[in-house]
Amino acid sequence: MFIIDGMKSRAHREVVANPTAHGWVLNLYLNGERYPERVCDYFQSEYAPTQELAENIVRHASDEQRHVRLYSxxxxxxGEPVVDLAPPFVFNEVVRSFTPDTFHILPTDGEDAQREKLANFLAHAHFLEKRVGRSIEYHADACGALGRDHAGKCVAAVMRDEERHVEYTREAVLDLLPRRKAQEVLDTHRRAEAKANLEFSLRLLRNFLNRYDNGISTQRKLMFRVCEFIMQGASRLV
Known part of the structure; x- marks a missing residue:
């Protein structure tokens, strides 16, 4: 996986060097941040059992809206437009396609069911935010290396928020459920995100090579094709 990490870092620099490809990747991030506006089961703070958790969830939702503005x-x-992307290019959607159960809390749910569903949402958010945070760390580094300072500042601001989101969501899962159940929930969502990440990364790499390979050296293209082969193999093992 260290090889893939190095290739992802290199890929982000290739992306940032191409304004059209850079716009595409920023839209990938933006559409993920906008996803909660399109569904009814994210950030159901009214079911939080404590005021502190409710406030953290409300702040998290507000952060996502601010991130949309930052990416815009x-x-x-x-000089690139905001674009609505199809579900296969929205990471949240891909993660949910590997997630076994719903976490939509209904008013008719009992207290235990509400806590379990909220914990499942927060575990989902934890691993999603952790992955996205790593991705935008690559991207912020690429922006800095290539002098895209304005875009880099926006991405860095998002990254700071993601670090806080990753921390509180995991703590909340452990507070909401008995230890063994909490670990089962975390494991379920860790596996879902890991499978989704490989499928999503492979899809993005193929799309990038098919659409934005002008100006990339033959050696770099070969390196990315090797990365594609590695991810294909890894996806069969996860």
Whole structure:
């Protein structure tokens, strides 16, 4: 996986060097941040059993809305439009396709069911935010290396929030459920995200190579094809 990490870092630099590809990746991030606006089962803070958790969830939802504005601004600084992407290019959707149960809390649910569903949402959010945080760390580094300072500042601001989201969501799962059950829930969502990440990364790499390979050296293209082969193999093992 260290090989893949190195290739992802290199891929982000290739992306940032191409304004059109850079716009595409910023739209990938933006559409993920906008996803909660399109569903009814994210950030159901009214079912949090404590005021502190409710406030954290409300703040998290507000952060996502602010991130949409930040990515929109980053796109404007490189002259690229905001674009609505199809579900296969929204990471949240892909993760949910590997997630076995719903976490939509209903008013008719009992207290235990509400806590379990909320814990499942927070575990889902934990692993999703952790992965996205790592991705935007690559992206912020690439922006800095290639002098895309305005876009880089926007991405760095998002990254700081993601670190906080990763921390509180895991703690909340452990507080909401008995230890063994909490670990089962975390394991379920860790596996779902890991499978989704490989499928999503492979889809993005293929799309990038098919659409934005102008200017990439033959050696780099070969390296990315090797990465594609590695991810294909890894996806069969997860």
């Amino acid at each position: 601004h980053a796109l404007s600084t490189i």
